[in-house]
Amino acid sequence: MTATIIDGKAFAATVRKKVASHVATLKQGHGITPGLAVVLVGEDPASQVYVRSKGKMTVEVGMNSYEHRLDADTSEADLLALIERLNADTDVHGILVQLPLPGHLNEDLVINAIDPAKDVDGFHISNVGLLGTGQKSMVPCTPLGCLMMLRDHHGSLSGMDAVVIGRSNIVGKPMAQLLLGDSCTVTIAHSRTKDLPGVARRADIVIAAVGRPEMVPGDWIKPGATVIDVGINRIEAPERGTNEDGSVKTRLVGDVAFDSCAEVAGAITPVPGGVGPMTIACLLANTVTACCRAHDLPEPEGLTA
Numbered sequence: 001m002t003a004t005i006i007d008g009k010a011f012a013a014t015v016r017k018k019v020a021s022h023v024a025t026l027k028q029g030h031g032i033t034p035g036l037a038v039v040l041v042g043e044d045p046a047s048q049v050y051v052r053s054k055g056k057m058t059v060e061v062g063m064n065s066y067e068h069r070l071d072a073d074t075s076e077a078d079l080l081a082l083i084e085r086l087n088a089d090t091d092v093h094g095i096l097v098q099l100p101l102p103g104h105l106n107e108d109l110v111i112n113a114i115d116p117a118k119d120v121d122g123f124h125i126s127n128v129g130l131l132g133t134g135q136k137s138m139v140p141c142t143p144l145g146c147l148m149m150l151r152d153h154h155g156s157l158s159g160m161d162a163v164v165i166g167r168s169n170i171v172g173k174p175m176a177q178l179l180l181g182d183s184c185t186v187t188i189a190h191s192r193t194k195d196l197p198g199v200a201r202r203a204d205i206v207i208a209a210v211g212r213p214e215m216v217p218g219d220w221i222k223p224g225a226t227v228i229d230v231g232i233n234r235i236e237a238p239e240r241g242t243n244e245d246g247s248v249k250t251r252l253v254g255d256v257a258f259d260s261c262a263e264v265a266g267a268i269t270p271v272p273g274g275v276g277p278m279t280i281a282c283l284l285a286n287t288v289t290a291c292c293r294a295h296d297l298p299e300p301e302g303l304t305a
Contacts, residue, residue, distance in 0.1 A: 003227070003265040006149055012277035015148065015303065019284045020061040022300040026291065027062065034291035035064035036094040036120065036283075037086050041079065041105065042072035047098045054096070054280055061284055066092060072102050079105060080113050087115040093294055094120035094287035117293065120286040122174065131177050131305075138286055139305045143175040145278025146207060146228050147182070147305060153226060153267055158183040163200050165189045165216065165255070166209035171230055175207055178305055196220075208255035218260030227268040230275050231255030 026032045036058050040051045051067065058065035068082060079097075086095050095118045101107050111119070116126040122140035130137030150157055162184040166172040172188060179186045189199050191210070200206055200220040208216050209230035221227060231254040240249035254271030262268050269275055285303035292299045 003262040004153075004267040005262075006153060006226075006228075006267050006269045006274065008145075008149065008269055008274040009277045011149055011152065012145075012281035015278070015281040015285060016057065016061055018300065018303060019281070019288050022288050022292075022303070023062040026288075026297070030295065030297065032291065032295060033062070033064050033091075034094070034287050035066060035092045036096065036287045037066040037068065037089075037092045039068045039070065039079070039082065039086075039095070039097045041070045041074055041098070042102050044098075044100070047100075051098055054283065057280055057284060058287075063284070063287060064091065074102075074105075076105055076109070079110060083110070083113045087113075087118065092118065093291035094118055094283075096121055096283065118290055120283055120290060122286070123170070128169070128174070131174060134181060138290065139178065140170060140174045141279045141282035141286060142171050142209075142230060142275060143178050144282045144286070144305055145275055146175060146230065147178045148282070148302075149228065149269065149275075149278065150205065150226065151182070156182075157205070160184045160204040161187075161202060162205040162207065163187045163189055163203035164207045164209065165196070165200065166207075166211070166230070168209065171209040175209065179205070181305065206256075210255050212255055213253050214255070214257040216256040216261065218257060218262075218264045221261050221264045223264050224266040225264075227256055227261050227265045228275065229254035229256045229258070229269050229271050232271060232276060 038051050038054055055065045055067055086092050095114050111123045112125055116124045119127055119138050122138040127137040162179045164172050164175050167188050167190045176186045176188050197220045201222050205226045207228045213233040213235050233253050234250045235253055236248045237251040238248055252272050289299050289304050
Protein backbone atom coordinates (compact mmCIF):
# COMPACT_ATOMS: atom_id res chain seq x y z
CA MET A 1 0.00 0.00 0.00
CA THR A 2 1.26 3.48 -0.81
CA ALA A 3 -0.41 6.39 0.92
CA THR A 4 -2.18 9.21 -0.88
CA ILE A 5 -0.09 12.37 -0.39
CA ILE A 6 -2.21 15.23 0.98
CA ASP A 7 -0.79 18.26 -0.83
CA GLY A 8 -0.98 21.13 1.64
CA LYS A 9 0.55 23.58 -0.80
CA ALA A 10 -2.19 23.01 -3.40
CA PHE A 11 -4.94 22.99 -0.75
CA ALA A 12 -3.63 26.23 0.79
CA ALA A 13 -3.80 27.83 -2.66
CA THR A 14 -7.51 26.94 -2.92
CA VAL A 15 -8.12 28.37 0.57
CA ARG A 16 -6.38 31.63 -0.41
CA LYS A 17 -8.51 31.74 -3.56
CA LYS A 18 -11.70 31.45 -1.47
CA VAL A 19 -10.39 34.19 0.85
CA ALA A 20 -9.62 36.50 -2.11
CA SER A 21 -13.09 35.92 -3.54
CA HIS A 22 -14.74 36.75 -0.20
CA VAL A 23 -12.55 39.85 0.20
CA ALA A 24 -13.67 41.01 -3.27
CA THR A 25 -17.33 40.52 -2.24
CA LEU A 26 -16.81 42.55 0.97
CA LYS A 27 -15.18 45.36 -1.00
CA GLN A 28 -17.75 45.50 -3.81
CA GLY A 29 -20.88 44.80 -1.79
CA HIS A 30 -20.10 46.62 1.45
CA GLY A 31 -17.09 48.90 0.85
CA ILE A 32 -15.14 47.03 3.54
CA THR A 33 -11.52 45.88 3.23
CA PRO A 34 -10.37 43.38 5.88
CA GLY A 35 -7.15 44.46 7.61
CA LEU A 36 -4.49 42.38 9.37
CA ALA A 37 -1.98 43.98 11.75
CA VAL A 38 1.21 42.02 12.51
CA VAL A 39 3.47 43.11 15.35
CA LEU A 40 7.11 41.98 15.35
CA VAL A 41 9.34 42.75 18.34
CA GLY A 42 13.07 42.30 17.79
CA GLU A 43 15.19 40.80 15.01
CA ASP A 44 14.53 37.04 15.20
CA PRO A 45 15.44 35.86 11.66
CA ALA A 46 12.76 33.13 11.43
CA SER A 47 10.10 35.56 12.66
CA GLN A 48 11.18 38.14 10.08
CA VAL A 49 10.73 35.59 7.29
CA TYR A 50 7.25 34.66 8.61
CA VAL A 51 6.17 38.29 8.91
CA ARG A 52 7.37 39.12 5.39
CA SER A 53 5.53 36.10 4.01
CA LYS A 54 2.33 36.95 5.92
CA GLY A 55 2.41 40.55 4.69
CA LYS A 56 2.91 39.49 1.08
CA MET A 57 0.05 36.98 1.11
CA THR A 58 -2.28 39.40 2.92
CA VAL A 59 -1.85 41.90 0.09
CA GLU A 60 -2.15 39.17 -2.58
CA VAL A 61 -5.67 38.27 -1.42
CA GLY A 62 -6.70 41.93 -1.48
CA MET A 63 -6.58 42.72 2.25
CA ASN A 64 -4.81 45.59 3.99
CA SER A 65 -1.56 44.65 5.73
CA TYR A 66 -0.30 46.74 8.66
CA GLU A 67 3.19 45.88 9.92
CA HIS A 68 4.55 47.20 13.21
CA ARG A 69 8.24 46.46 13.78
CA LEU A 70 9.51 47.30 17.25
CA ASP A 71 13.02 47.21 18.73
CA ALA A 72 13.99 44.17 20.80
CA ASP A 73 14.21 46.35 23.94
CA THR A 74 10.68 47.78 23.55
CA SER A 75 9.01 48.05 26.94
CA GLU A 76 5.93 46.04 27.87
CA ALA A 77 4.00 49.30 28.41
CA ASP A 78 4.79 50.49 24.88
CA LEU A 79 3.81 47.15 23.34
CA LEU A 80 0.53 47.06 25.29
CA ALA A 81 -0.20 50.67 24.25
CA LEU A 82 0.23 49.67 20.58
CA ILE A 83 -2.15 46.71 21.03
CA GLU A 84 -4.68 49.05 22.67
CA ARG A 85 -4.51 51.35 19.62
CA LEU A 86 -4.96 48.41 17.23
CA ASN A 87 -7.91 47.12 19.30
CA ALA A 88 -9.60 50.50 18.82
CA ASP A 89 -8.74 50.82 15.10
CA THR A 90 -11.84 49.89 13.05
CA ASP A 91 -9.69 49.30 9.93
CA VAL A 92 -7.88 46.46 11.73
CA HIS A 93 -9.90 43.23 11.97
CA GLY A 94 -7.08 40.87 12.92
CA ILE A 95 -4.11 41.37 15.26
CA LEU A 96 -1.17 38.98 15.44
CA VAL A 97 1.82 39.41 17.74
CA GLN A 98 4.65 37.28 16.31
CA LEU A 99 6.02 34.81 18.87
CA PRO A 100 8.46 34.23 20.48
CA LEU A 101 8.78 37.61 22.19
CA PRO A 102 12.03 38.82 23.79
CA GLY A 103 12.52 37.40 27.29
CA HIS A 104 11.58 40.56 29.23
CA LEU A 105 8.03 40.56 27.80
CA ASN A 106 5.23 38.44 29.29
CA GLU A 107 3.71 36.53 26.35
CA ASP A 108 0.49 35.59 28.17
CA LEU A 109 -0.10 39.18 29.25
CA VAL A 110 0.50 40.46 25.71
CA ILE A 111 -1.72 37.87 24.00
CA ASN A 112 -4.55 38.43 26.46
CA ALA A 113 -4.39 42.20 25.84
CA ILE A 114 -5.60 41.60 22.25
CA ASP A 115 -9.36 42.02 21.70
CA PRO A 116 -10.57 38.36 21.51
CA ALA A 117 -12.64 39.22 18.42
CA LYS A 118 -9.41 40.34 16.64
CA ASP A 119 -7.24 37.51 17.99
CA VAL A 120 -6.65 35.73 14.66
CA ASP A 121 -4.10 33.38 16.27
CA GLY A 122 -6.84 32.04 18.57
CA PHE A 123 -4.52 32.13 21.61
CA HIS A 124 -6.53 34.51 23.86
CA ILE A 125 -7.86 32.78 26.98
CA SER A 126 -11.44 33.74 25.98
CA ASN A 127 -11.07 32.02 22.61
CA VAL A 128 -9.54 28.95 24.27
CA GLY A 129 -12.58 28.78 26.59
CA LEU A 130 -15.09 29.33 23.78
CA LEU A 131 -13.48 26.61 21.66
CA GLY A 132 -13.43 24.23 24.64
CA THR A 133 -17.16 24.74 25.24
CA GLY A 134 -18.10 24.40 21.58
CA GLN A 135 -18.98 28.07 21.07
CA LYS A 136 -18.06 30.41 18.23
CA SER A 137 -14.42 31.45 18.64
CA MET A 138 -11.28 32.37 16.75
CA VAL A 139 -9.48 29.06 16.16
CA PRO A 140 -5.67 28.61 16.11
CA CYS A 141 -4.46 28.52 12.50
CA THR A 142 -2.46 25.27 12.42
CA PRO A 143 -5.18 23.03 13.93
CA LEU A 144 -7.79 24.74 11.72
CA GLY A 145 -5.65 23.92 8.66
CA CYS A 146 -5.36 20.28 9.77
CA LEU A 147 -9.13 20.06 10.26
CA MET A 148 -9.78 21.51 6.79
CA MET A 149 -7.46 18.96 5.18
CA LEU A 150 -9.07 16.08 7.09
CA ARG A 151 -12.58 17.18 6.11
CA ASP A 152 -11.50 17.57 2.51
CA HIS A 153 -10.00 14.07 2.44
CA HIS A 154 -12.64 12.17 4.44
CA GLY A 155 -15.83 14.21 4.14
CA SER A 156 -17.36 13.37 7.53
CA LEU A 157 -15.04 12.59 10.47
CA SER A 158 -17.93 11.40 12.65
CA GLY A 159 -17.12 8.34 14.76
CA MET A 160 -13.47 8.14 13.71
CA ASP A 161 -10.80 7.31 16.30
CA ALA A 162 -8.24 10.15 16.44
CA VAL A 163 -4.98 10.28 18.37
CA VAL A 164 -3.22 13.63 18.81
CA ILE A 165 0.42 13.15 19.85
CA GLY A 166 1.43 16.35 21.65
CA ARG A 167 -0.39 18.50 24.20
CA SER A 168 0.73 22.06 23.40
CA ASN A 169 -1.66 24.99 23.75
CA ILE A 170 -0.90 26.00 20.15
CA VAL A 171 -1.64 22.69 18.39
CA GLY A 172 -2.35 19.61 20.54
CA LYS A 173 -5.14 20.85 22.81
CA PRO A 174 -7.08 22.94 20.24
CA MET A 175 -6.71 20.12 17.67
CA ALA A 176 -8.38 17.73 20.10
CA GLN A 177 -11.24 20.20 20.68
CA LEU A 178 -11.81 20.60 16.94
CA LEU A 179 -11.86 16.83 16.38
CA LEU A 180 -14.34 16.43 19.26
CA GLY A 181 -16.46 19.10 17.57
CA ASP A 182 -16.54 16.91 14.45
CA SER A 183 -17.64 13.89 16.55
CA CYS A 184 -14.34 11.99 16.61
CA THR A 185 -13.31 9.84 19.58
CA VAL A 186 -10.17 11.68 20.69
CA THR A 187 -7.09 10.67 22.68
CA ILE A 188 -4.36 13.19 23.53
CA ALA A 189 -1.11 11.26 23.85
CA HIS A 190 2.37 12.56 24.76
CA SER A 191 5.86 11.52 25.87
CA ARG A 192 4.54 10.07 29.16
CA THR A 193 1.76 8.00 27.57
CA LYS A 194 2.02 4.30 28.46
CA ASP A 195 2.38 2.14 25.33
CA LEU A 196 2.34 5.11 22.95
CA PRO A 197 2.85 2.82 19.90
CA GLY A 198 -0.23 0.79 20.90
CA VAL A 199 -2.33 3.91 21.43
CA ALA A 200 -1.32 5.32 18.03
CA ARG A 201 -1.88 1.97 16.29
CA ARG A 202 -5.60 1.89 16.96
CA ALA A 203 -6.25 5.34 15.45
CA ASP A 204 -7.98 6.11 12.15
CA ILE A 205 -6.35 9.57 12.30
CA VAL A 206 -2.91 10.28 13.81
CA ILE A 207 -1.85 13.90 14.26
CA ALA A 208 1.80 14.25 15.26
CA ALA A 209 2.70 17.56 16.92
CA VAL A 210 5.56 16.85 19.33
CA GLY A 211 8.54 18.63 17.80
CA ARG A 212 10.75 15.52 17.71
CA PRO A 213 12.25 14.60 14.34
CA GLU A 214 10.80 11.41 12.83
CA MET A 215 9.58 10.16 16.21
CA VAL A 216 6.60 8.22 14.80
CA PRO A 217 7.64 5.17 12.73
CA GLY A 218 5.48 3.23 10.29
CA ASP A 219 4.84 0.37 12.72
CA TRP A 220 2.89 2.78 14.96
CA ILE A 221 0.35 3.33 12.17
CA LYS A 222 -2.78 1.26 11.55
CA PRO A 223 -2.97 0.18 7.88
CA GLY A 224 -5.03 2.75 5.96
CA ALA A 225 -4.96 5.43 8.70
CA THR A 226 -4.59 9.13 7.86
CA VAL A 227 -1.39 10.75 9.19
CA ILE A 228 -1.15 14.53 9.64
CA ASP A 229 2.42 15.63 10.41
CA VAL A 230 2.58 19.05 12.10
CA GLY A 231 6.29 18.86 12.94
CA ILE A 232 8.92 20.99 11.23
CA ASN A 233 12.40 19.97 12.36
CA ARG A 234 15.75 20.83 10.78
CA ILE A 235 18.25 17.96 10.94
CA GLU A 236 21.77 17.52 9.61
CA ALA A 237 21.93 15.91 6.16
CA PRO A 238 25.56 14.84 5.56
CA GLU A 239 24.48 13.22 2.27
CA ARG A 240 23.89 16.73 0.92
CA GLY A 241 27.49 17.78 1.58
CA THR A 242 28.65 20.94 3.35
CA ASN A 243 27.97 24.68 3.14
CA GLU A 244 30.61 27.26 2.17
CA ASP A 245 31.46 27.78 5.84
CA GLY A 246 32.15 24.05 6.25
CA SER A 247 28.98 23.30 8.25
CA VAL A 248 26.91 20.24 7.34
CA LYS A 249 23.89 20.92 5.12
CA THR A 250 20.45 20.35 6.65
CA ARG A 251 17.00 19.22 5.58
CA LEU A 252 13.50 19.58 6.95
CA VAL A 253 11.69 16.57 8.38
CA GLY A 254 8.45 16.15 10.27
CA ASP A 255 7.56 14.33 13.49
CA VAL A 256 6.78 11.14 11.54
CA ALA A 257 9.22 8.95 9.62
CA PHE A 258 7.66 9.73 6.25
CA ASP A 259 8.88 6.79 4.15
CA SER A 260 7.96 4.04 6.61
CA CYS A 261 4.60 5.65 7.49
CA ALA A 262 3.71 6.23 3.82
CA GLU A 263 4.00 2.47 3.22
CA VAL A 264 1.25 1.76 5.76
CA ALA A 265 -0.98 4.84 5.89
CA GLY A 266 -3.94 5.50 3.62
CA ALA A 267 -3.06 9.22 3.41
CA ILE A 268 -0.23 11.36 4.76
CA THR A 269 0.95 14.98 4.71
CA PRO A 270 4.57 15.59 3.63
CA VAL A 271 7.10 17.91 5.27
CA PRO A 272 7.67 20.42 3.82
CA GLY A 273 4.54 21.11 1.75
CA GLY A 274 1.90 19.68 4.08
CA VAL A 275 0.52 21.48 7.12
CA GLY A 276 2.96 24.45 6.89
CA PRO A 277 1.36 26.30 3.94
CA MET A 278 -2.08 25.88 5.55
CA THR A 279 -1.12 27.89 8.62
CA ILE A 280 -0.79 31.23 6.78
CA ALA A 281 -3.82 30.42 4.58
CA CYS A 282 -5.89 29.93 7.75
CA LEU A 283 -4.56 33.15 9.24
CA LEU A 284 -5.98 34.97 6.21
CA ALA A 285 -9.24 32.99 6.53
CA ASN A 286 -9.49 33.96 10.23
CA THR A 287 -8.99 37.64 9.35
CA VAL A 288 -11.88 37.54 6.87
CA THR A 289 -14.04 35.69 9.43
CA ALA A 290 -13.22 38.33 12.08
CA CYS A 291 -14.10 41.11 9.61
CA CYS A 292 -17.46 39.50 8.77
CA ARG A 293 -18.30 39.05 12.46
CA ALA A 294 -17.34 42.67 13.23
CA HIS A 295 -19.84 43.87 10.58
CA ASP A 296 -22.56 41.27 11.27
CA LEU A 297 -22.18 39.78 7.79
CA PRO A 298 -22.40 36.09 6.79
CA GLU A 299 -19.16 34.23 7.45
CA PRO A 300 -17.29 32.69 4.51
CA GLU A 301 -18.30 29.09 3.93
CA GLY A 302 -15.66 26.40 4.25
CA LEU A 303 -13.16 28.70 5.97
CA THR A 304 -14.20 28.21 9.60
CA ALA A 305 -14.39 25.34 12.08
